[in-house]
Amino acid sequence: MVSNLDAVQDELAASGFPPLANKLAGRGFRARIATRDLGPLRLVSLATPESACVGRERDARDGENLAVKVMTRGRTRIGQGRGEAELGPADLVLLDPTRGVRFESTASAHVTILVPRRELRIRPAQVDRLIGVRIDGNNGPGALVSALARESARSVTGFRAGDALRSAAAVVELISVALEARLGDNRPGPDERLRDRITGYIEARLADPGLSPPGIAAAHHISVRRLHKLFEDQPLTVAALIRRRRLEHCRAELAGSGRTITAVAARWGFADPTHFSKLFKATYGYTARALVTSNSARTTKTLTAPPEQDGGRQQTR
Incomplete structure (x- = not known):
């Protein structure tokens, strides 16, 4: 569906995203947004015009989830923590909804998977190294996550409760593998x-x-x-x-x-x-x-x- 800026911000806030100030949004701003749930996961599909946004830090009580953002169309530059990522189609990045974020994008579309922190098998210090770092969505484990996120956003319907939980566990496992692989590419000092x-x-x-x-x-x-x-x-x-x-x-x-x-x-x-x-x-x-x-x-x-x-x-x- 098509929504104006206020409606999009309300929907994003309801899904756990930080409030964003979009410097390029005017009265004619229009976007498409849809949300789908898969067990403990929430998938948010969003298509927007050219944007330049800033989000402030949030309270710790908003930190239940981490977000895996997968680009499907367009390009974006996104910065969070010590990382700054240049994303093209299929690329992905891990974000923390409690931290400040900034990004600039062309007209674009992406799918974001909200994952409970407790479901991922990476430690807080490892999360710190991954936040805001580009993960290649065209090769390796990142490509599997990217393809699955894009397909899931279209086809996650009609799951029984048990099937949804098992499917969500498989998605989380793939995300964990992709994140661990990226940690291997970025060895700590x-x-x-x-x-x-x-x-x-x-x-x-x-x-x-x-x-x-x-x-x-x-x-x-x-x-x-x-x-x-x-x-x-x-x-x-x-x-x-x-x-x-x-x-x-x-x-x-x-x-x-x-x-x-x-x-x-x-x-x-x-x-x-x-x-x-x-x-x-x-x-x-x-x-x-x-x-x-x-x-x-x-x-x-x-x-x-x-x-x-x-x-x-x-x-x-």
Whole structure:
């Protein structure tokens, strides 16, 4: 369907994209947009006229998904993090909806796959190296992802729930392979390798309430100052990374485990329930209790509603 700028921005925001200021959009702006769901994935097809857009950083609560953008027509220059990619037809790029982004494009069309972070088997430090980096969509694993994304945007309809989940898992697997292959093409330097090891160390010990920069530095035989230097050009400091990953684990578990808030907080290193509750609210904009209540209501509704097929849907205006 054809939409004006406000309608397109509303649809993108509803799908988890950051608000974009388009410097070239006027009253005559027209675009085509359609969304389809495949299990936990959302595919967004968008065709726009020539554009020059800037998007600001977003709150951490908007960081559930990563986005794989696949060009189908036209060219675009897109910058995010330390990467800047020149994309042509079939090329793809990994984007983080919580980070600032800028891009300039000719009249173009693309398909974006929104993938829950937890579904990808790459570590946060690896994501940092991939954000905003061009992945060749004409050769190797990238070509498979590119072809699948373009075809899926047209044909994802009528899937039963189980089939949709298995198909989504296959898509995620291909994306993971393409990202890992790109990491191999862009081998990290000594500092990046050390930072990767430290990030993995942190991830494996998030449940330890004693996890802290001094202990992390000692375990890697470096000074605390050196540790902080390694992370000074990263989106998060060491302490903030620990806090963010713990909160993300807590939020995921509270949304589906049925355990109490106090138990989940303690499991992920938050010994003080009051401090955890304040930190959760400050980070996500809603309380942990509200998340548990909302999930309970959705679960009850699902149990009482008739089964539905998990297929595609196209928005119209």
